[in-house]
Amino acid sequence: MDFFLPDEDDAIRQEVRAWIREHPNPTARDLAYAGFVVPHWPQPWGREADPLTQLIIDDELRKVGIRRPFNPIGTGWLGPTIIKYGTEEQRDRYLFPMLAGEEIWCQLFSEPGAGSDLAAVTTRAEHAGEYYVVSGSKIWTTFAHMSKFGVLLARTSFPGSSHETLSHDELSSTGNPYDDVTSRHAGLSYFICPMDTDGITVRTIRDMTGHESFNEVFFDEVKIPQANLIGNIGDGWRVAKATLGNERVSLSSEGLMWGAGPTVMDLIDLVAGRDTLSTPVRHRLTRAYINEQVLRITRLRITGKAVAGQEKGPEVSIVKALSDAHGKSVMDLAVDIAGAGGMLRDGDPLCGLVGWEHGHGRTWGKKRTLGASDWISGFLFSPALTIGGGTAEIQRNIIAENALGLPRD
Numbered sequence: 001m002d003f004f005l006p007d008e009d010d011a012i013r014q015e016v017r018a019w020i021r022e023h024p025n026p027t028a029r030d031l032a033y034a035g036f037v038v039p040h041w042p043q044p045w046g047r048e049a050d051p052l053t054q055l056i057i058d059d060e061l062r063k064v065g066i067r068r069p070f071n072p073i074g075t076g077w078l079g080p081t082i083i084k085y086g087t088e089e090q091r092d093r094y095l096f097p098m099l100a101g102e103e104i105w106c107q108l109f110s111e112p113g114a115g116s117d118l119a120a121v122t123t124r125a126e127h128a129g130e131y132y133v134v135s136g137s138k139i140w141t142t143f144a145h146m147s148k149f150g151v152l153l154a155r156t157s158f159p160g161s162s163h164e165t166l167s168h169d170e171l172s173s174t175g176n177p178y179d180d181v182t183s184r185h186a187g188l189s190y191f192i193c194p195m196d197t198d199g200i201t202v203r204t205i206r207d208m209t210g211h212e213s214f215n216e217v218f219f220d221e222v223k224i225p226q227a228n229l230i231g232n233i234g235d236g237w238r239v240a241k242a243t244l245g246n247e248r249v250s251l252s253s254e255g256l257m258w259g260a261g262p263t264v265m266d267l268i269d270l271v272a273g274r275d276t277l278s279t280p281v282r283h284r285l286t287r288a289y290i291n292e293q294v295l296r297i298t299r300l301r302i303t304g305k306a307v308a309g310q311e312k313g314p315e316v317s318i319v320k321a322l323s324d325a326h327g328k329s330v331m332d333l334a335v336d337i338a339g340a341g342g343m344l345r346d347g348d349p350l351c352g353l354v355g356w357e358h359g360h361g362r363t364w365g366k367k368r369t370l371g372a373s374d375w376i377s378g379f380l381f382s383p384a385l386t387i388g389g390g391t392a393e394i395q396r397n398i399i400a401e402n403a404l405g406l407p408r409d
């Protein structure tokens with residue numbers, strides 16, 4: 001695989017440039033219809049772009065400052081699940097508005113008692129005519145407060161039960177049905193949930209950066225149309241596993257904060273030319289740069305497999321495990337370099353004295369100034385990297401079992 005981008009006269013470059021000339025100020029819909037939002041998706045939503053083509057498209061869009069619409073959970077990992085398991089009607093209805101960022105999506109999987117052990121989900125969806133009636137609660141649902149739709153993992157039958165679902169009374173008289181580890185993956189189903197349906201309450205949670213990006217979501221007899229089921233009833237675990245596999249790839253992309261935020265090169269740009277950097281700090285920067293290149297190449301390999309229609313293997317967990325730890329260590333390094341200045345936020349009168357706001361960022365395409373808050377928020381958020389999308393320990397369990405062939409946990 002060639003990791004250097006082709007020259008200016010490359011045919012794909014020329015094609016992208018010609019499109020940009022015709023669409024100098026593209027709308028989100030223009031980008032979606034051209035297949036530029038997620039180029040490796042199949043047509044008509046993407047361009048089935050191999051890794052190199054994707055990099056060229058990224059490069060050309062970045063050069064002219066074209067940014068893609070915002071919908072990270074939708075385009076990152078829910079869209080591919082709908083492409084794989086959804087019906088034609090579902091693909092027609094949901095994918096283009098998702099690509100254009102017109103309808104934001106969230107993922108309603110985790111519950112207070114079901115995180116790493118996702119099969120312990122207790123939110124119930126009972127069949128009632130043309131609907132499923134959902135009761136229960138979810139937690140840590142990123143963007144639920146701004147989403148039009150969510151994908152919901154709910155239990156439509158309980159292990160050992162001939163009923164489609166158990167009532168609360170039946171549930172308490174049968175003991176804990178989740179003790180039967182072998183069968184509890186069965187009976188989960190995967191739905192598209194319109195977030196404005198009656199009976200849904202969303203409550204934001206403030207994290208230690210001071211931002212409110214994730215939520216608790218409560219379901220009180222929420223009616224979801226039967227047509228919103230993705231895949232077969234009771235087969236939600238298989239569909240959810242596809243979502244989780246895509247999530248782990250997406251969360252491992254270039255920006256240090258799950259693909260967003262600054263990159264190692266932003267930090268290097270920021271400190272380049274300072275002759276006061278100590279030797280240990282130079283070594284840490286060099287190690288960070290090398291790690292970033294290794295991750296980049298491994299990500300390209302995964303994308304290449306996806307485009308070739310091959311199943312993703314344990315390298316997804318390897319990249320997730322490595323990039324989360326990498327993101328955290330670079331944020332630690334940034335704050336260490338800043339010294340006392342690392343305690344400042346944008347707008348703080350002392351900020352200018354430590355020079356934080358003079359760095360140039362590459363993160364968002366057009367060069368932009370990185371402020372102190374990019375690094376401080378990143379530093380405060382970075383412990384979450386090794387939890388969301390599957391914790392570091394869970395990734396290592398997957399690598400141990402699926403790559404190294406060690407006994408199951």
Ligand SMILES: Cc1cc2nc3c(=O)[nH]c(=O)nc-3n(C[C@H](O)[C@H](O)[C@H](O)COP(=O)(O)OP(=O)(O)OC[C@H]3O[C@@H](n4cnc5c(N)ncnc54)[C@H](O)[C@@H]3O)c2cc1C
Pocket residue numbers: 106107108109110111112113114115116117139140141142143214384385387388389390391392393394397409
């Ligand atoms: C920033 C952020 C955003 C998130 N967004 C979403 C979202 O949009 N939608 C959603 O559904 N969820 C979301 N989550 C939730 C996330 O998926 C869960 O937090 C994660 O799966 C861990 O579950 P838990 O918090 O219940 O921890 P637990 O599963 O209770 O784990 C607690 C600790 O025990 C360890 N542990 C658990 N089981 C094992 C094992 N078998 N072997 C070794 N160690 C183990 C874990 O590694 C962890 O250290 C988000 C989380 C974060 C941090």
